Amino acid sequence: MYDNPLTTPRATHGRAPDVFHPGGWVPMREYPQREAVDFVVIGTGAGGGPLLARLAERGYSVIGFDAGPYFRPLEDFASDETSQSQLFWTDERLVDGANPLKMGANNSGRAVGGSTVHYAMVSLRFRPEWFRSRTLLGYGADWPLDWREMWHYYARAERDLAIAGPVSYPWGPKRPRYPYRAHEINGAAEVLARGAEAMGYQWSETPLATVSAPRGDSPSCVYRGFCRVGCATNAKQSQLVTYIPRALAAGAEIRDMAMVGRIAVDAAGRACGVHYHRNGAWHFQAARNVIVAGYAIETPRLLLNSATDRFRNGLANSSGLVGRYLMTQSNQAVYGVMDDMVRWNKGPPSLTITEHWNYNDRKDFHGGYCWMAQGPLPVEWSAAMSTSRRLWGAALREKMGDYNHQVGLKMVGEMLPHLDNRVTLADETDRYGLPIARVTYSWHDNDKAMIQHALGEMQRSLELVGVRDLWRQENDTNHLAGTARMGFDRETSVVDADCRSWDIPNLWICDGSVFPTTGGVNPSLTITALALRTADRICVQARTGEMRK
């Protein structure tokens, strides 16, 4: 009998799945519900994973809750786009605004390991100036953090995830050598390299969180190219196969298939535990501290859904900014055809990158962007083609026939924070009876200017290397940030530099939602670095007695 992780929790009875061995288990500590644990962490992804590991390793009692299943990649992951939608958050969310976002496959995961189970593994550092973009570059908002400190945590995250990258990275201040050698590039990635050179721009192999040589129980990447629907070999260094096993070994408990519906607050106004739904019923777990790491839609939704008489507008929301300043990243692309047999689906999808326009300020808009090589699988590709070119019928089938000759470049661009791009609660409820999220998004002039600039640049670089039949995918976005921004004071932000909420001293928020600005690179490495820093800050505050304040 196939034990279905989507219907029955697996981390129970003192054991959790051993993700490296079919049918195997590892021992797991379990904590009683009525006794308060030191920390409850809600969400086990890019932010939650490292927190669980670091806090457990420092001797705290900690439980990680995730609404999603505990997958065994070797046994549960098919090489198939459609069935692997099991990795995504597919409960309904409403989208509106002038440019409604696409969620689901495009934006968020639900699994132990969070969205890192299906992410594309691109692991980049922010440009240092972005932590002070308001002061140094004249847009967005400053982070209350020093980039040099982040540089230290980036290096640690890169070691923890065994990032495979080039010997020297062309942009930004010096960084240590990547722990694993860069991956070999495929034909589609070579087009980016040649195109960049033709324009006089630098390019690089993309630093990726999949190993280029064996690491512990992870074999090296076999270039199957299904990374965005889950890696069935464990080459991908997702939180599920890195920080979560570390957390378990250090005494953390994981509660999978456990949806937190509400954070409870005691009479003194401190968080005291969580109400969660598991195995068909609601339960309560007491906690001395609560850390929310559910990402930029579920984090504000949970805070808003936890409103009480005392905190009528939701928890941590005296500024009124919970749910505000939602950001996505522009993800437009230019595609075309080559005579060569390319087979762009082989290997991880984004093997090369140019960050030229992240580090060059001679442009008439704010913010930066990079672009990367592409290799979408057929379902995703057919959706991009049919919606962008309004193709169906015989014409679509004919164009799809070029699949193996296709190449493309896709941007990841910085969208600026705006108050009115936001997450609110809708009237509709989900299967747990909780109000669902309404996600409102509109592009602004700066966003549009950057997109046009990037499309022109990517198109020119493909033209220069003889790619033909070019067309533009004008309407795509990816990645989320904002909705619980960090800042310098309680009036203009939700959390401080330590990711601790201004309003409730034992409530932390530590995931992509704390970003004041989103930068022109994929966000996960920054989320993970921030979580490592937060764990260290918690330990320091506990030692100095600041925690009790």
Place this chain on the structure above:
Amino acid sequence: MTERNRYPGYDVLVKRHSPSWNEATRRVMDARLGVPREPRFLSRIEWDTLVAICDRIIPQPKNRPPVPLAAYIDQKLKADARNGFRNAALPPQRAAWQIGLAAFEVEAHQLHGKAFHHLTTAQQDDLLRRVESGRIDAPAWGDLDAALFFSEHIMGDIIAAYYAHPTSWNEIGFGGPASPRGYVRMRNNRRDPWEPVEAGPGEEARVGRENRRVR
């Protein structure tokens, strides 16, 4: 007219027992190929309309078994398997499909006095294009935004169902499932022996023989 077969002789299903397919993949593909060919959620008339729409969104060649597209939509509706978001201007997907299919029928009767599936393909395409661009008049659409319904569901759901099927992978020369074996030859114009060869005009017979060895 028979269309050009770019990957003659290639059948991705032959790799079922190769190192490119793991147990999870076999389990999933068996379920996909075994989809019941009868409506289980939609009514008979909704089903007939849907089958006719699918035939126009993805017209399929007559010389091979068709991908049962309507069956996958019906299955998705029966399971109420959603995409994780919904444009706030649309009702939930079951209601959207039911209102939309009924409205197609009303439009077909108003314009031509016949059921949609009895129209000529030219009439069907014409009606589909009107819906696509929101040029519709039947009150049957009610609050449903026809153009949005067309892009999110008619195109979105049907095209995704087609390119999730091995038959379409044969057609475009996609290697298909690839776990645990993956790929070795990463550069242009290099083929792993478990990938198909593309046939230029006149090469079909020779390439067909090569592709029958792909496994």
